[in-house]
Amino acid sequence: MVRDDRSRTEIPPGTLYMLILTTLARRGPLHGYGIAKHIEETSDDVLRVEEGSLYPALQRMVIKGWVTAEWTRTAGNRRARVYRLTAAGRKQLGLEVSEFDRAVQAITRVIQPA
């Protein structure tokens, strides 16, 4: 379950927002740990979310108005800050995904053998 660090990949720059937004869109409101866990599990433990970039990214997203943050109690009755997708966040997700698709297609064309 806990994989060797070498088999993990850093999240490509610029895609963290998209991954967080997707996670919140699929799973509904989640705390930071839940978001990291979901990204790791869904990617079969290939993608590794750095806490050092996850929380600052969440702060920026709150400020941009893509997500809202509120304190709730978890199933284990612990206080946790939970992030929820807003309408602006949903719109941003669409934008980021289409931009990402475009970039991936372009890169694929470049690296494909002629």
Next chain:
Amino acid sequence: MAWAGETWRRLCLLARRSQHDEELDEEMRFHLEMRAEEHRAAGMDSGEAAYAARRRFGSPTLLREEARDASGWPFAESVWRDVRLGLRSLRHSPGFVAVALVSLALGIGVNAAVFSFINAGNSASASRSARAHPASFGRSSAA
């Protein structure tokens, strides 16, 4: 519109900065506990699990700083800190402040006095020569 909302949210965070920092700390603690629990479930003993979670987490200070920069105006805040540091250190050396103030006042005062003296002399002689000029012209033509 989006810009106004962003500024408003930044101001709100700035207004409750200390509470905001505490919340971030609590959030990080929660994350570490959850991670340690996950390690325990995977069969580590609790000390080892907590250590592994901390190691994985990296530096909380760095994270705190980055989160702070993300949610405020880092440039304006650092300028404000510099100004306050400057004022504080000036308060500690009143003699230096007095010397600096007196030399600035003297310098500016003397400079202004000399300038207005020369300026007045110049414009007086200029207007004299302006008055003298047509006269001398007239004299020379009369001669």
